[in-house]
Amino acid sequence: MTDVLICCGLGGTGKTTTAAALAIARAMAGQRVVVLTIDPARRLADALHLPLASATPTPVPLEGAAGSLHAQMLDRKRTWDAVVRRCAPDDATAERLLANRYYRAVSTRLTGSHEYMAIEALAELVKSGAWDTVILDTPPTQHLLDFLDAPDRIARVFDRSVLSALVEPGSGLFGAATRRAVGLVERVAGASVMADIQEFFRLFGGLSHHFREQGRAARAVLSSERTRYLLVVNARAPERADLDGFLQALHDRDLHLSTVIFTRVCPEPPAPRAGDALAQALSGIPDADQWVAAFATARQQAAFAAEGDRLAAARVAGRARVAFAMLPDAPESVKDLRGLQALAAHLAL
Amino acid sequence: MSTLFSRRLVVVSGKGGVGRSTVTAALGLAAARSGRRACVVELAGLCALPPLLGLSGRTYAPRTVAGRLDVRSLTPVESVQDFGERKLGLGGIVRAVLGARVTGAFLEAVPGFQDLVQLGKVENLISEPLSSDPRYDIVFLDAPATGHGLTLLASAQAMAEMTRVGPFHDLASRIADFLTDPASTTVVPVTLPEELPVQETLELAAQLGDALPTLGGVIVNQVERPHFPSQGWPAVEAALTAEPGWAPWLQLARRARARAEDQHTVVQHLHHALSAIAGEVPIVTLPRLDPADPRGTVDRIASTLAGETS
Numbered sequence: 001m002t003d004v005l006i007c008c009g010l011g012g013t014g015k016t017t018t019a020a021a022l023a024i025a026r027a028m029a030g031q032r033v034v035v036l037t038i039d040p041a042r043r044l045a046d047a048l049h050l051p052l053a054s055a056t057p058t059p060v061p062l063e064g065a066a067g068s069l070h071a072q073m074l075d076r077k078r079t080w081d082a083v084v085r086r087c088a089p090d091d092a093t094a095e096r097l098l099a100n101r102y103y104r105a106v107s108t109r110l111t112g113s114h115e116y117m118a119i120e121a122l123a124e125l126v127k128s129g130a131w132d133t134v135i136l137d138t139p140p141t142q143h144l145l146d147f148l149d150a151p152d153r154i155a156r157v158f159d160r161s162v163l164s165a166l167v168e169p170g171s172g173l174f175g176a177a178t179r180r181a182v183g184l185v186e187r188v189a190g191a192s193v194m195a196d197i198q199e200f201f202r203l204f205g206g207l208s209h210h211f212r213e214q215g216r217a218a219r220a221v222l223s224s225e226r227t228r229y230l231l232v233v234n235a236r237a238p239e240r241a242d243l244d245g246f247l248q249a250l251h252d253r254d255l256h257l258s259t260v261i262f263t264r265v266c267p268e269p270p271a272p273r274a275g276d277a278l279a280q281a282l283s284g285i286p287d288a289d290q291w292v293a294a295f296a297t298a299r300q301q302a303a304f305a306a307e308g309d310r311l312a313a314a315r316v317a318g319r320a321r322v323a324f325a326m327l328p329d330a331p332e333s334v335k336d337l338r339g340l341q342a343l344a345a346h347l348a349l
Numbered sequence: 350m351s352t353l354f355s356r357r358l359v360v361v362s363g364k365g366g367v368g369r370s371t372v373t374a375a376l377g378l379a380a381a382r383s384g385r386r387a388c389v390v391e392l393a394g395l396c397a398l399p400p401l402l403g404l405s406g407r408t409y410a411p412r413t414v415a416g417r418l419d420v421r422s423l424t425p426v427e428s429v430q431d432f433g434e435r436k437l438g439l440g441g442i443v444r445a446v447l448g449a450r451v452t453g454a455f456l457e458a459v460p461g462f463q464d465l466v467q468l469g470k471v472e473n474l475i476s477e478p479l480s481s482d483p484r485y486d487i488v489f490l491d492a493p494a495t496g497h498g499l500t501l502l503a504s505a506q507a508m509a510e511m512t513r514v515g516p517f518h519d520l521a522s523r524i525a526d527f528l529t530d531p532a533s534t535t536v537v538p539v540t541l542p543e544e545l546p547v548q549e550t551l552e553l554a555a556q557l558g559d560a561l562p563t564l565g566g567v568i569v570n571q572v573e574r575p576h577f578p579s580q581g582w583p584a585v586e587a588a589l590t591a592e593p594g595w596a597p598w599l600q601l602a603r604r605a606r607a608r609a610e611d612q613h614t615v616v617q618h619l620h621h622a623l624s625a626i627a628g629e630v631p632i633v634t635l636p637r638l639d640p641a642d643p644r645g646t647v648d649r650i651a652s653t654l655a656g657e658t659s
Contacts, residue, residue: 270597298605308640
């Protein structure tokens with residue numbers, strides 16, 4: 001059985017670092033671990049010093065580990081093409097699909113194709129049975145919601161009745177609505193686009209069975225009892241507008257948050273001292289006034305930082321009754337494996 | 350960034366958590382205070398901007414704050430309806446068709462279409478406002494996280510290439526032309542004074558310019574500036590070690606000095622690397638402010654940005 005840990009959170013929270021640290025912690029403890037990222041910025045590669053192109057699990061050397069660590073960067077284009085080749089009923093269909101202009105645009109350039117492929121990759125890793133733990137580093141929250149929706153969206157897009165209706169509008173009310181929709185698209189986009197799109201869906205019809213199966217497998221993975229959702233929160237990031245949206249989105253799908261990991265946690269500033277105590281302590285030192293002012297500013301900044309931590313904690317604690325983990329603020333730690341290993345010590349998850 | 354407010358569209362990009370919405374709201378406020386009719390726009394049904402400007406909930410229709418600043422939160426569906434009504438005169442039909450299952454599936458199957466109609470709405474606001482719409486001097490777009498935001502901007506070009514002819518091609522080309530015209534549009538990434546966010550900003554800068562808008566400036570947010578004197582730390586350390594009770598303050602100072610130095614190094618790296626990639630690009634740093642007071646933060650950043658853009 002494979003554990004799946006899905007690391008969610010806004011960008012810039014240290015989510016990628018946390019995913020890497022979690023992976024290291026489990027690999028050190030003896031598990032076979034793979035960490036998967038679908039982030040186009042490929043930050044995980046930087047943190048793990050991996051070559052950028054690793055569309056299959058690539059080993060990460062980890063000194064003294066009882067288990068093993070692999071990392072995989074999702075490559076949209078290559079994965080799509082591989083799926084088409086694997087699932088097309090024959091080579092001719094595959095080649096025509098790969099050459100279709102609409103397919104090329106959708107599979108490489110336009111927003112949204114990432115999630116389809118992430119589902120594919122995650123389900124494949126789980127299905128292989130080769131891993132004790134699969135850790136997913138998701139893109140920022142707005143993307144994460146797309147990701148959770150992807151299985152259902154795949155099912156809808158490749159819904160046979162809708163597909164056949166789009167390609168060959170029939171009679172009746174539904175057919176009439178479809179013809180109007182197709183007419184609208186032709187009017188807006190031009191007839192040649194509609195022809196490309198219809199060919200795309202006609203060819204893809206042969207693959208729809210595969211996508212329905214993938215959708216089912218992916219839904220099973222996302223809602224499995226062995227799948228845990230971790231939320232990574234930069235305790236000091238002031239912009240939390242979609243935190244509530246994220247918790248709500250999980251709740252709506254009957255998925256449950258397992259742990260909140262606070263990153264870059266700040267210490268409380270020292271308690272204030274009486275009026276001019278600092279000025280007295282520093283009397284006689286050159287530029288004493290400037291030092292006193294700088295201490296005051298530093299204390300103010302530390303207070304803002306600590307206040308941000310408290311606000312975030314109160315907010316999350318108020319919304320979800322879950323375990324917490326705190327990762328200390330250590331800006332220099334994310335640069336290499338050693339630093340990541342030190343962070344991993346805080347994550348006995 | 351003295352020429353920033355002479356643009357028609359400023360795309361404020363950056364990952365979640367860097368304060369992108371705060372900066373977007375503050376830029377809008379600064380432009381409005383300078384006498385311009387301004388608008389701030391967010392996409393995809395998000396609701397980050399309204400609370401920063403004292404409004405509750407999101408609306409597609411504009412709401413005006415501070416006399417001259419409109420706030421709009423777009424969604425793909427409302428933008429498609431709007432597009433259909435305005436460009437094709439298809440009000441009732443579009444609504445009926447949008448309700449149909451098949452069109453819902455089609456909209457989802459063509460993700461770039463959703464991006465494009467929202468960008469189209471933004472471009473329309475500027476280039477051909479309805480008689481009922483204000484004439485905006487400048488629009489600020491709160492663009493989604495960096496990677497996604499680039500895809501969003503590239504989708505106009507992709508769609509223009511894919512469609513080749515027809516009214517949709519015309520729309521896509523027009524948006525692509527508008528986005529890549531340096532006089533009309535510019536991108537302002539918001540980042541933090543930390544290594545990885547800065548690295549991503551540099552990656553973004555390296556990609557801009559070709560089929561994408563040009564770079565109008567970079568904003569480094571949440572910079573800590575304790576302003577410790579550059580000399581004399583050993584004497585301060587000795588004085589405070591000699592007296593009881595100052596240990597936490599020494600720790601505070603060590604930490605703050607180390608952070609300030611780290612941040613300074615990162616910002617210097619940004620300066621050097623950015624000028625190598627994109628030439629002279631203004632970089633504005635903003636201080637870390639009270640997280641418990643987001644509206645006060647917008648107000649203060651607006652004042653700072655007013656100075657930088659005048």
